[in-house]
Amino acid sequence: MLSHDQRIIRFRLVGSDDLMSCFTQFTSDHLPPMHRKPASAAQRTPDWLSLPHLLTERARLHPDRPALTFIDGDGPTPSLTYAELHDRVIELTQRIEGVMGSRRPTASQERAVEESQFAAAADRALLLFPPGLEFIVGFFACQYCRLIPVPTCFPKPGRAMPRLESAAADCAPALLLADAETLAGLDPARLSHAVTSPPHLATDAVQPGPIAGNAAALLDRIEPTDLGLLQYTSGSTSDPKGVMVSHANLLTNLESICDAFGLHRSRSADDHSISAVSWLPPFHDMGLIGGLLEAIYLGGHTTLMSPRSFLSKPSRWLATIASTGATISGAPNFAFELCVDRMTADEAAELDLSRWEVAFCGAEPIAVETLDRFANHFAAAGFRSNAYIPCYGLAEATLLVASSRSNHSAPRLKIDRDELTMGRATPVGDDHPRNQTRTIACCGEPCLDTRIEIVCPDGRPCLDGQIGEIWLQGGSIAQGYWQRDDINAERFGARIANDAAAGEFLRTGDLGFFHDGNLYVTGRCKDLIILRGRNHFPQDIEATVQRALGDQMTRCVAVATNAYVGEALSIVAEVSRHTDEDSLPSLVRHIRRQVIDEHEIDARQIVLTRPGAIPVTTSGKVKRAACRQLLESDEIPARYEWSRSILADQGTSDQLPPLPQHVDESSRGEATQQIEAWMLAWLIHRSGMDAKDVCRDTRFTEHGLDSMSAVELSGELDDWLGVELTPVVAETYPTPAKLAAYLAGELVESTPH
Numbered sequence: 001m002l003s004h005d006q007r008i009i010r011f012r013l014v015g016s017d018d019l020m021s022c023f024t025q026f027t028s029d030h031l032p033p034m035h036r037k038p039a040s041a042a043q044r045t046p047d048w049l050s051l052p053h054l055l056t057e058r059a060r061l062h063p064d065r066p067a068l069t070f071i072d073g074d075g076p077t078p079s080l081t082y083a084e085l086h087d088r089v090i091e092l093t094q095r096i097e098g099v100m101g102s103r104r105p106t107a108s109q110e111r112a113v114e115e116s117q118f119a120a121a122a123d124r125a126l127l128l129f130p131p132g133l134e135f136i137v138g139f140f141a142c143q144y145c146r147l148i149p150v151p152t153c154f155p156k157p158g159r160a161m162p163r164l165e166s167a168a169a170d171c172a173p174a175l176l177l178a179d180a181e182t183l184a185g186l187d188p189a190r191l192s193h194a195v196t197s198p199p200h201l202a203t204d205a206v207q208p209g210p211i212a213g214n215a216a217a218l219l220d221r222i223e224p225t226d227l228g229l230l231q232y233t234s235g236s237t238s239d240p241k242g243v244m245v246s247h248a249n250l251l252t253n254l255e256s257i258c259d260a261f262g263l264h265r266s267r268s269a270d271d272h273s274i275s276a277v278s279w280l281p282p283f284h285d286m287g288l289i290g291g292l293l294e295a296i297y298l299g300g301h302t303t304l305m306s307p308r309s310f311l312s313k314p315s316r317w318l319a320t321i322a323s324t325g326a327t328i329s330g331a332p333n334f335a336f337e338l339c340v341d342r343m344t345a346d347e348a349a350e351l352d353l354s355r356w357e358v359a360f361c362g363a364e365p366i367a368v369e370t371l372d373r374f375a376n377h378f379a380a381a382g383f384r385s386n387a388y389i390p391c392y393g394l395a396e397a398t399l400l401v402a403s404s405r406s407n408h409s410a411p412r413l414k415i416d417r418d419e420l421t422m423g424r425a426t427p428v429g430d431d432h433p434r435n436q437t438r439t440i441a442c443c444g445e446p447c448l449d450t451r452i453e454i455v456c457p458d459g460r461p462c463l464d465g466q467i468g469e470i471w472l473q474g475g476s477i478a479q480g481y482w483q484r485d486d487i488n489a490e491r492f493g494a495r496i497a498n499d500a501a502a503g504e505f506l507r508t509g510d511l512g513f514f515h516d517g518n519l520y521v522t523g524r525c526k527d528l529i530i531l532r533g534r535n536h537f538p539q540d541i542e543a544t545v546q547r548a549l550g551d552q553m554t555r556c557v558a559v560a561t562n563a564y565v566g567e568a569l570s571i572v573a574e575v576s577r578h579t580d581e582d583s584l585p586s587l588v589r590h591i592r593r594q595v596i597d598e599h600e601i602d603a604r605q606i607v608l609t610r611p612g613a614i615p616v617t618t619s620g621k622v623k624r625a626a627c628r629q630l631l632e633s634d635e636i637p638a639r640y641e642w643s644r645s646i647l648a649d650q651g652t653s654d655q656l657p658p659l660p661q662h663v664d665e666s667s668r669g670e671a672t673q674q675i676e677a678w679m680l681a682w683l684i685h686r687s688g689m690d691a692k693d694v695c696r697d698t699r700f701t702e703h704g705l706d707s708m709s710a711v712e713l714s715g716e717l718d719d720w721l722g723v724e725l726t727p728v729v730a731e732t733y734p735t736p737a738k739l740a741a742y743l744a745g746e747l748v749e750s751t752p753h
Helices: 016-020 051-061 082-103 107-112 115-121 134-144 162-171 180-185 215-220 247-260 285-298 307-312 315-324 333-342 345-349 368-377 417-421 485-491 538-552 581-599 624-632 668-687 707-721 727-732 736-750
Strands: 066-070 079-081 124-128 148-153 175-178 200-202 227-232 242-246 275-278 301-304 328-331 358-361 388-393 400-403 412-416 437-441 450-455 468-474 504-515 518-524 529-531 534-536 553-562 567-575 605-609 638-643
Touching (some): 051 082, 051 215, 051 247, 051 285, 066 082, 066 285, 079 082, 082 134, 082 175, 124 134, 124 162, 134 148, 134 215, 148 162, 162 227, 175 180, 180 200, 227 247, 227 285, 242 247, 275 285, 275 315, 285 301, 285 328, 328 333, 368 388, 400 450, 412 417, 437 518, 450 504, 529 553, 529 567, 534 538, 538 567, 538 581, 553 624, 567 581, 567 624, 581 605, 668 707, 668 736, 707 736, 727 736
Parallel strands (some): 066 301, 124 148, 124 175, 275 301, 275 328, 567 605
Antiparallel strands (some): 227 242, 388 400, 412 437, 450 468, 468 504, 504 518, 529 534, 553 567, 605 638
């Protein structure tokens, strides 16, 4: 058998001038001053042509250094050194080449294919693995063979796997890689032809004998422009799409993470190596690139856990960080919240988190309150708040786009909530009223080689503090969606108005703004709820509902649904199965009061449902578009449902009197009487007062109308008449008689003559 050093062939390091030609470049002259990266940073480039080149070099430099360890409860803890990982990968490449054989183009045929066309010519391989070490072996083996790896999902023996099916139907794979146990558990009757027809290969069915693969020959075929990954998006706002990520994209982004997080790349056998912990699924960009590949890029060691292990007992994550002395680990916002909720102060104090230097947080909206709660709860364990690195990223930009910097307390910004609804971010002080303030976590500065523009709907750049869509440009931007040329032109080929020299940008679909050179993300364009001309971010409303219900709620979603006049707010909240049925109406009223107090809007519809009823992506993000569709088709299983009287209220006001078809001067008096009669009936029903005590000339405030009832009345009149009842109007016309006359007059003016 060949020695390890004989099997590892060191490759030629390409000079920076040569390598730069493989990357999409742009000059710093095009960058607005506040977004321009330092010249020294812009010149930093990866030292490798591809990830296989990287792994080969790591195995040569650190053959005996642990690369990956997997822990799963009390079972064995398999581990791979860099040499063992490389050997496993090369062994698997031999078997893949044997299986694919004549299906693959020859070397001369591959050279004949232009680089721009190779992505469409390369075969795809589905990766279907449970948590463990086999995934990364299959992932790298695909890349060495110049196959495009397609991570899908965790296997579900004997069950349908929609994520696997959608990826297979879209990319038409030539191979399916999995471990032997997974392959044995597949039920062909539950799988499509796209999944069952390609050859299936077990990564752990290792062949005995010497490894005869020629690593140098494999590396010689790989180009930076080759696709190193087909990453299917989680589909939080649409059907999943395959993002085409090249080796150049991957290496650029890994270097960006290294720079932003202040990490050290091991360059010799004696260099210090970082230690990381990750439970994030490797079929998501954050788990694959941030949780797995980054540590390999740095020459470090990653301890892996299964997501289920973390979710069933969140303390395992932190205990592993403490026991391994990990310096880097991260997760979405909900994971930090879960640790606070599930661990007592005494349990927290038993941990040692003092060596945790990089606690990155991203993949979903970041709640400042969560970061503060976690930092306070685990301060006794040595956790430092300046370890937090709030991030912004997306699969279409490989992963990381912007982040705070290590060893610096991440800024947060308090802004006026009313100004936010008008598309402006206006900073306020601590003395600003709480219900008129929103605190937003800072996502930091643009990463290496990344240009960020905030763009208005007409394509012009926004001013500082003005909210617009986030557009991106740089070496991490992916090559587009797989076989979606129509969408690619719109999403990946956007151009700044009146600035042809700026080049093409990626439209993210996210909303944000810049303040003092830092990026703040406010939500999604498609998720924005626009009521009466004001913008409301669903994440803000959902956070309000969370505060209102506390531990009684597991998840909620706020969406705009079709209404009689425009759109209206609907809220769905999952409540604990242990919540008593008799308490549900009071929970709804509590939600409404909180939403009215903080946002000055009243939901038209609130549905309380069981846990698991709200559709989510595989990464746990709420699928708002799907939820809206379920609501409008009445398919959400409701434990309790409330809606304003125009829809289905149980009160006496559910039958509104009809208005004349055409309200003009001749019918104005009749319309006034009908509106007034309805308002008086509404006041009697809502206030519980005797009819003789409700007078047409008595002010609404004297009828005991609180802020919640006032907003509710405003909403119902808007539903019925299509006339907005603003606070100014209510103050000018403070009695039922005066308000009815005003509303009738508005109807006359709005009627075509």
